[in-house]
Amino acid sequence: MLKPFSNKVAGLAPSAIREILKFTADPEVISFAAGNPAPEAFPVETIRRLSDEIFAAEPINALQYSVTEGYAPLRAWLENDLRYKGMFADNDMVIVTAGAQQAIETTAKILCNEGDVIFCEDPSFIGSLNAFRSYGVRLVGLPTDKDGILTDKFEEALTAEPTAKFLYTIPNFQNPTGNTTTLARRQEILKLAEKYGVYILEDNPYGDLRFAGEPVASYKSLDTKGVVLYAGTFSKTLAPGLRVGYLCGEKEFVGKAVVGLQTSTVHTNIWAQMLTYKFVTTVDFKEHLKRLQEIYRGKYTRMANALKANMPDCITYSEPQGGLFIWATIPDEYDMNAFCTEAVHRKVALVPGNAFLSDENAVSHSFRMNFSTPTDEQIDKGVEILGAFAREFFK
């Protein structure tokens, strides 16, 4: 009976990470494959109290239909906060979305016809790449080094791809590499985007989780021409289960996104928006972020030290100054997929690097390691297992 699926989704496969995560249902498996924030970072008691206050004071507002744009006090707080950071222009508008993922998916829907090009870092976040694929776009991956996208390659791609609508980038502690784009690269990339008339969709889920080094100005704060669309989220700074993110950019674009969201989820869960608003306005949010940064600094340092102590020298690692991920690269002559497959048999889950490529069938010699979700003990034990096995594998 089944009708064929639409062309745009026919080839869409579940995220490769999900397939890996199936192995992690085995309680004996130590997972470095997830991308979850550290559970000890959730301010559970505060959330419980704030939630109760909401139902005591404004239960109907927390339960009734609400407006698509988002909870007005939260939007006003976001506007102020973004303006303070130089990220809200006079012609801008900010709306609340069901996580940054919805902001990203909606941007593709609003801008792209099937066959249009979206530029992305190669590698990049698979959730976003799949969102783009679900609209039948053509992903053009841009090569990167530890400082970000190679700007000459970006200009070549801009010249070659006149149907390109935007560049998708995660400039801070990128997923999966952990790298941060330097200020100089950001300025060059922004200039190129302006010159060729493409948007930059700046995805910044990890920016507030900086545990080393100095902050770099966001694309949004550098933008004077309305080129940058900014996706933010409370998934890593408060809790991802809430599904509260936001999209900020030119009014005309964001206004159209509102019409799109009206047809997809009507509005983001309103209790979660009220809770987020209460959280950022009644607790010391900066202190809260400091506490998170300490947690992540500790976990990263532990994993980096364990890798140094246990793994053979032929493997190299990115050196993130924040976020959740380390990107490990093995020598070219070895088979990365064989390494990851054997690792999971030994009860340590990694994500093979090709999952993050614009062309998933391309060869990768890297894998992603997450340090935020495992406990300290799991980090120690998992890297120990991995090290013992790697010393056999890389001989």
Next chain:
Amino acid sequence: MLKPFSNKVAGLAPSAIREILKFTADPEVISFAAGNPAPEAFPVETIRRLSDEIFAAEPINALQYSVTEGYAPLRAWLENDLRYKGMFADNDMVIVTAGAQQAIETTAKILCNEGDVIFCEDPSFIGSLNAFRSYGVRLVGLPTDKDGILTDKFEEALTAEPTAKFLYTIPNFQNPTGNTTTLARRQEILKLAEKYGVYILEDNPYGDLRFAGEPVASYKSLDTKGVVLYAGTFSKTLAPGLRVGYLCGEKEFVGKAVVGLQTSTVHTNIWAQMLTYKFVTTVDFKEHLKRLQEIYRGKYTRMANALKANMPDCITYSEPQGGLFIWATIPDEYDMNAFCTEAVHRKVALVPGNAFLSDENAVSHSFRMNFSTPTDEQIDKGVEILGAFAREFFK
């Protein structure tokens, strides 16, 4: 700087109802234009208690990332409940969505290429029609009478439109007409869908709000061939702000929908799913529904009586046995839009019928009245104002 919007959303306008609702920001305006459940129907104290229990017992589960398919205990409850009602076949799967709206929007994304046809009742729910429009489909509206879609017209349309993917229908207390499709019509329509190989997307937000007459078997329960996709929601039976709905149908289709949802919202707010599960399993849900039915019976009866007492005889009304809406039709020789515009100047908001047509520019002589949101006093006063003005208008 702005790039053009994608073809599929370029012409997409905000819901006409939203434009009307702007007038209702004026506190003097009595709104019969909304579609909100009655606020007194929200079980506020129970929700407050259950929410607190969740944060006391399983805070991390309520805050961490969760699976796209939905909260497993809620899915299991839904499967049982649907199976008990004859609405879950062995090859079926049920998933949780951010309201039925997301189930409906995702169905269009999964099945339709731009230019494909979706059949709908004419008139039908504008939120769904706009979701379909946002994928560049062509809406083919089917004429209806008080018993549902005219089956001969459906067969004509099926013959004429080979690219049609599905029929979208609200069989119970339809939005906007309030009409319920008879069993005979459902059987005929299902047979035609089978014969021509199109899905039926059955949207049933109001089914549990029956306050008169006898329930009619759902399309899903009549289906033996896997033709029916069923969208349900807790928006009207618990609270719409939670954004918890669901989609049930053939595994192969629903599995693809999961891949789609993974790229759009990742998963539905998990606290809301846990709360819904706790609600349906720890309170007497049937008693709760009975209480809602009494509230809606009271409000409908009050509005129907007020219309009879105040309005000129030349206006006719649908006679819903449940749901939230009455559909009023004025004589052909009068201008419905002029009537609605004048009504809002006199501080009573109605929704002009053409907002619900597959072709919004077509002429309509009907308007929609909502009886669930206004208070009893507002129903009395609003209809009184409307009656005084209508007696002048229809002379």
